[in-house]
Amino acid sequence: MKEALHVEWTKLRTLAGTAWLLAGVVLLTVALGVTASAACADTGCGDPAKTSLTGIAFGQAVVAVLAVLAVGGEYSTGMIRVTFAAVPRRSTVLAAKAVVVGALVLVAGVAAVLVSVMAGRFVLAGDGAALSLADGPVFRAAVGSVLYLVLVGLLSLGVATVVRDAAAAIGVVLGLLYLFPIVAAVVSDPDWFKRLQRISPMTAGLAVQATTNLDSLPISPWAGLGVLGLWAAGALLVGGLALRLRDA
Amino acid sequence: MSGRDGFGQALHAEWTKLRTVRGWVFGLVAAALVIVLMGLFAAAASNFSCSGPDGKPCAGSTPxxxxxxxxxxDNFSFAHQAFTGDGSITARVTSLTAVSAADDQAPVEATQPWTKGGVIIKESTTPGSPYAALTLTGGHGVRLQHNFTGDIAGTLRATPSWLRLTRSGDTITGHESADGATWHLVGTVTLPGLPSTVRAGLFAASPHHEVVTESFASTSGMSYPTRATAEFDRIDLEGTWPDREWTGDDVGDLGGPVDRPEVGFEETGDGVTVRGSGNIAPVVAGRGGLGRTVEGRLVGAFAGLIAVIVVAATFMTSEYRRGLIRTSLAASPRRGRVLAAKSVVIAAVTFVTALAAALITTPLVRAVEVGKGFFEYPVPTATEVRVIVGTAALLAVAAVLSLAVGTVLRRSAGAVTVVIVAIVLPYILAIASVLPTGPSDWLLRVTPAAAFAVQQSLPEYAQVTADYSPADGYFPLSPLGGFAVLCGYTAVALGVAFSVLRRRDA
Incomplete structure (x- = not known):
């Protein structure tokens, strides 16, 4: 496993795109977060922590690209056959990829969230004064947002392993993330509305960002993140099975 | 070989590529399927529950x-008499106020901008019948309104205001006066086919007081009924008024479960006081609305869009990945021609696929909704055609955008992400995020997501206060204006793609 980790780390580290994508996660997350905070400067939009972390909805797309390319790139170049020849236990390869992608996203996520919250505190002058990581719910929102990005990365990795084609995998991942809120908006049955929000990886997962008005949440913060965790675990599991059963 | 033949050949080559690659055909079929299935799911997962606290049927479910x-x-308190032939009705409004009367609470002053009190000539007391009304309002001064959508502003803004409606055949003229001596023309409206004998008199109405609360990933509205009190005197009736006394009616009161404040009229010396609740206005759709719209049936277009973007991006990037681009460019050395041929093929195929899917989805979903008892907002055929064809065109243009971005980036994953994020993410932020209406509107003006305006089927009404936000299905740009934004982005992307294709080695 240690060698497999080293191999995956070397591959991802030496790809020209990786550093750019990680920088993109931080930049785009912060950019949208600051824009949302500026738009909410006078009212705070109800929940300063959630407002300052709006950018996660943007940054997750870049995380998805990074994770998908870690697998899809190998399939498109045929590199995957070399990888499996070197490390014949395919589940080990997937696990190593998950660890390396997860670790990279974790680092980028911490940077993105820290800068977003600090920028939010600065921009949301009036309401933002309350925005401090020493505050329990805000800390939970920040940590949860980092974990959210990591889980989106793992979900993308799993989907890419199943789908193998990078473009299709990105389509599936972004569809899973973005379509639930849109469908929920046109469903008028309150039970179905709540059900859709609870199983939606994005809506449920981002419940972890809420710091005010917790009663209105469709699902409790950590349970919501757990929903995304289940999606990620399911995708990795199916990916692992597909790797074992299919030819490379 | 003429240029035209050359382009025809390029088109044929690209069409052959598209239809023989299993993944692309699969992607396009999937796009059509998700458009149909998501529409059906959204209808199936919508329920019509509108029962009052005492189990009475829901008033207003079919407006x-x-x-x-x-x-x-069409719901107001009406003190009226029969009025035959030509003539006029004049009255002075001395006071117009409204109170909010939520359950078990002491009434509080809550005059709404469109609280109304004035004179009205109406074909009958049947809700929806033609009318012309000259009214003082809570916040918009004197208005001459007719047949629900017509609205002409007067100049007076305060009480007392003298109001006069004059009928001459089908024509109704409104005059206003501050002192009863000098009269100012507000406007003239025509009510075609108005019968000789109509109902005319004094009315009062006040719409609900809306309170919008933002909650996690959604907004919900609460509304409280309000009751207007309009005091009139110096009433002067010219022409033939055979009744000689006022009759009171609460027009449009369907006896539903809505807790309506007490309404009616009383004669006070030389005047009349009318108390009324409700409104005379077109219905505005929205999240709280009971009706379903055309665009709601096409919600699957978002999923179809994602599938189409994936197909279109790989339609170009796979040429680079497989090195086929060198063969393509060798066969058709004018590089712009290859890109143009690809654009035409992907746009045409996407348009036909999406149009077929939308044409199948709309009647199917409509049947499910009607079966469940939903009210379907009637829209002119031209509007319905614009929504359906516009949705297909939106997907086609998005496909070309994806193709162009794919040409520039030469990486499918990057191209797919850029295009999906550019079109879908702003829409989500606008309808389901913490952002207030202002920034949401802005997002739907400057990003490619503006194109979804082409799906908006219901108009905004200046004379109705409502939350015309993106989440309610109201876009800041006109349908064609919004669509033009996406076309603009696509044109720029195509321009860049042409230029890099020409300058770069393949």
């Missing part, structure tokens, strides 16, 4: 239709 065919609210 009356106005003379123009649009659904309307």
């Amino acid at each position: 009356p239709l106005g003379p123009g065919g649009e659904p309307v609210v």
